[in-house]
Amino acid sequence: MANNIKEQQDILNKLNIHVLNPMQQEAIAAIESVTNTILLSPTGTGKTLAFLLPIFKTLNPDSKEVQALIIVPSRELAIQIEQVVRSMGSGFKVNAVYGGRPMSKDKIEIKHVPAILIGTPGRIADHFSNDRFSKKSIKTLILDEFDKSLEDGFESEMRGIINQLPHINKRVLTSATQSVKIPDFVRLDQPKTINYLQENVVSKLEVKTVLSTSKSKLPALLDLIEYLGNQNGIVFCNLRSSIDQVSGFLKRNNINHSCFSGGMEQKDRERALIKFRNGTNPILIATDLASRGLDIPELKFIIHYEMPRAEEEFTHRNGRAARVDAKGTAYVIKGDKEELPEYIDNPNVVNISKKAIRKPQFWETLFISGGRKDKISKGDIAGLFFKQGKINKDQLGTIELKQDFAFVAVPKAIAENLVAELNNSRLKKKKVRVTVL
Numbered sequence: 480m481a482n483n484i485k486e487q488q489d490i491l492n493k494l495n496i497h498v499l500n501p502m503q504q505e506a507i508a509a510i511e512s513v514t515n516t517i518l519l520s521p522t523g524t525g526k527t528l529a530f531l532l533p534i535f536k537t538l539n540p541d542s543k544e545v546q547a548l549i550i551v552p553s554r555e556l557a558i559q560i561e562q563v564v565r566s567m568g569s570g571f572k573v574n575a576v577y578g579g580r581p582m583s584k585d586k587i588e589i590k591h592v593p594a595i596l597i598g599t600p601g602r603i604a605d606h607f608s609n610d611r612f613s614k615k616s617i618k619t620l621i622l623d624e625f626d627k628s629l630e631d632g633f634e635s636e637m638r639g640i641i642n643q644l645p646h647i648n649k650r651v652l653t654s655a656t657q658s659v660k661i662p663d664f665v666r667l668d669q670p671k672t673i674n675y676l677q678e679n680v681v682s683k684l685e686v687k688t689v690l691s692t693s694k695s696k697l698p699a700l701l702d703l704i705e706y707l708g709n710q711n712g713i714v715f716c717n718l719r720s721s722i723d724q725v726s727g728f729l730k731r732n733n734i735n736h737s738c739f740s741g742g743m744e745q746k747d748r749e750r751a752l753i754k755f756r757n758g759t760n761p762i763l764i765a766t767d768l769a770s771r772g773l774d775i776p777e778l779k780f781i782i783h784y785e786m787p788r789a790e791e792e793f794t795h796r797n798g799r800a801a802r803v804d805a806k807g808t809a810y811v812i813k814g815d816k817e818e819l820p821e822y823i824d825n826p827n828v829v830n831i832s833k834k835a836i837r838k839p840q841f842w843e844t845l846f847i848s849g850g851r852k853d854k855i856s857k858g859d860i861a862g863l864f865f866k867q868g869k870i871n872k873d874q875l876g877t878i879e880l881k882q883d884f885a886f887v888a889v890p891k892a893i894a895e896n897l898v899a900e901l902n903n904s905r906l907k908k909k910k911v912r913v914t915v916l
Contacts, residue, residue, distance in 0.1 A: 487532055490567045496528075502675045503529040510651055511536065515670035517661075518653040522771045522798035524675065526653045527563050530621055535569050537619055537649060538594050544616035549597040550640070552627035554579050554745055555752070557597045559774040560623065564595060571595055576602045579745030586611065600628060600636040607643055618648050624771060625652040626659035638664045655771060655798060656791050684797055685808045687829040688819070696812050697728045700784055703810060704734060704762065708835030711761045712780040713769055715796050721785055722764050729762070735840045736762035739769050750886075750916060757877035757888035758842045759916075770795035783811045790822045842876050843894035847885040848912040855906050860885055863906060868897050886916060 491497070499507070502520050506529040510516050520526050538546050551557050554577040561575035571594040576585045578601050585606070589596070592612050596603075607614065620641070622628055629637060641647075641664055650667055657676060661667050691699035700714065716722050719742045729736050737751035737760040754760040756775060763769065764784075770792060778800045787793050800807025810829070813819060819826060849855045857878045864870050864887065876888025889897055894915055901913040 485568060485570055487535075490532070490535075490569060493568050494528075494566065499528075500525060502526075502673065503532075506530065506673050507533045509671045509673055510534070510649070513671045514648060515650045515667045516652070517667070517670045517672040517674075518651065519657050519673065520653075520655065520675040522655045522795060527560055527623070530623075530651045530653060531560075531564060531567065531569075534595075534619055534621070534649075534651075535571065538571055540570065540594075542594065542616055543592055544613050545592055545594065545596045546616050547595045547619040547621065548603070548617050548644070549595065549621040549623060550600060550603060550628055550637070551597065551623045552599065552630075552633070553624075553768065554599060555748070555768075555773050556624060557599055558749075560597050562774065564597075573597065576606060577745075578602050600633045600640065603640055604636045607640060614643055615646060617644055618646050619651075620644060620647045620649070621651045621653070622665070623653050624655070625661070626654045626656050629659060629662060629665070634662065638662070641665060655795060684800060684806075686797070686811065686823065686825075686827060687808055688811045688813050688823070688826040689831055690828060691812055691814050694815060696784060696814055697725070699812050700725065700782070701728070701732055701734070702831050702834075703782060703812065704729075705834045705837055706831035707780060709761060709838050710779045711755070711758070712763075712778055712782060713796075713799055714762060714764045714782045714784050715770070715787070716764060716766060717785045717787065719766065722766065725764050725784060729764070734762060735760045736764055739763055739765040741766065741768050753879055753886050754844050754916070757844060757879070757886070759840070759844045759888060767792050767796065770799065775799070778807060780808045780810060783809065786811065786817075786820060790820065793820075793822065840891055842888045843891040844916040845887045845889055845894060845897065846912075846914050846916045847887065847906070848883075849906050849909045850881045850883045850885055852882050853907060853909045855880070855885065855909070859906050860887060863901060863904060864889070864897070867904060868901055870897070 503525050506518050510530060510533040518526055518529060534547050549560060557575040557577045561573055564573040573595040574588045574593040576598040578599055589612060689699055689703050714725060716725060719740045722738050722740055726736065726738050737755050739748055739751045752775065755763045767787060781796055781800045787796060797809045800809060811823060847860065857880050860878055861875060864875055874890050879886045898913050898915060903910055
C-alpha cells in the first residue's frame with residue numbers, strides 16, 4: 480500500500496487545484512505544527528481540504544487499524560467528506576458510517592479496516608460499544624461542524640466516544656460559527672485558533688425583502704419563484720409541517736421541487752439532493768439541515784420562507800448563496816404583520832411584479848442498478864447512453880455514481896424511450912435495471 484500513497488501536490492493536481500486559499504494555507508501549517516487546532520471559516524471556503532491534507536501526513540500506510548476519526552453531525556456531511564477523500568486519491572482507505580442505513584452494510588465495509596473513519600455520533604458510539612475495530616491506533620480526532628456535534632443532544636455520546644480515545648495527539652475542530660462553548664471532555668488544551676469568520680467572504684451577498692400582502696405567505700412565494708425564473712435555489716422553512724404545506728402548494732401550481740428534512744428516510748433525502756443537483760427539481764424546500772454540510776451546487780439565491788430562530792442560522796442559510804467569490808441573493812418573505820429581526824437592519828424591499836419566463840421541466844432522472852462495486856465507471860454509463868441509447872452529448876446530463884447504483888439526468892422528453900431501450904442492458908458484467916427515479 481505504501482507505494483500508492485500520494486504527496487500533497489499530486490492530490491492537488493488530481494483535484495485540478497493550482498493554489499490553496501490563504502485560510503487553507505494557514506490551517507494546514509497550524510494543524511501540522513500544533514496538537515489542538517480550531518478552524519473557523521464560512522461555509523464553502525474549503526475547510527474539508529484544509530484539515531484532510533495535513534492529516535494524510537500523520538497516517539502510517541503500513542497500519543491496518545483506524546488512525547483518524549472524523550465525527551460529523553449529519554449523514555449528508557459524512558457522505559460528502561467520504562466522497563472528497565476518495566476523489567483525492569490519497570491511497571488511504573476511508574469509510575463513512577451513519578444512522579439511517581443497515582448496520583450490516585457498515586460491518587461489511589469496515590471488515591477491511593479503514594485508515595480514516597467518518598461517522599455520526601450515534602453510529603460511531605454503536606461501533607465502539609461493540610468493539611468492531613481497535614481504537615488504540617486512533618491518534619487524530621476531527622470534529623467537523625463541532626458546534627452541531629457538541630450540542631446537548633449529542634453530548635453524552637460524544638463524551639462516551641472521546642473517553643475511549645486515550646491516545647489522541649492531534650485534535651481539529653472546525654465550524655462556520657464561533658458561538659459555542661467547548662466542553663472539558665474534548666480536552667482541547669491551548670488550541671491554536673484560525674479565524675476567518677470576519678473576512679469579507681460573504682460581502683457579495685445581497686439581502687432583499689419581499690412583502691406579502693395576504694395573511695398567507697404562499698402567494699408571495701409563488702410570485703417570487705416566478706420572478707426568479709429557472710434558477711436553482713433553496714426555500715428554507717423551520718418546520719416539517721411548513722415544508723409539507725409549501726410542497727403541496729407548489730405541486731398544485733406545477734412547480735417542480737424536492738423536499739429535504741430530518742424526518743425523511745436517508746434514501747429519500749439522498750435522492751432529493753440528486754434531483755436538485757442535476758436540475759430535475761430546481762427548487763429544494765428544506766429545514767436548516769440544508770444550511771450546511773451538503774454537497775450542492777453554487778446557488779444564486781435562497782429564500783427565507785420562515786425566518787430562522789437565531790441570527791446564527793440566518794448566516795448559515797445565507798452561506799448557501801454567494802459562496803467564496805460568487806454573488807448571490809437571500810430573499811426574506813415578510814408576512815403582512817410580521818416583524819423582522821433586528822439583524823436585518825436594512826429591509827431593501829424588492830418589486831417582484833415582473834415575471835421571468837419559467838421554462839417547463841427539462842431534465843428527468845434515471846436510476847441504474849449498478850455502481851462502483853460492479854467496476855462500473857461514469858465512462859461506461861456514458862458509452863451505454865451514446866451507443867445503445869443513441870443520444871448526443873447535449874442530451875446527457877449529470878451522472879452521479881454511487882457504490883451500488885447510479886443516477887443519470889436526461890431530457891424529460893426522451894426519458895421513457897431511454898428506459899425502454901436500456902433496461903436490462905449489460906454494463907461491464909452486470910445486467911442492470913434502468914428506471915425513472
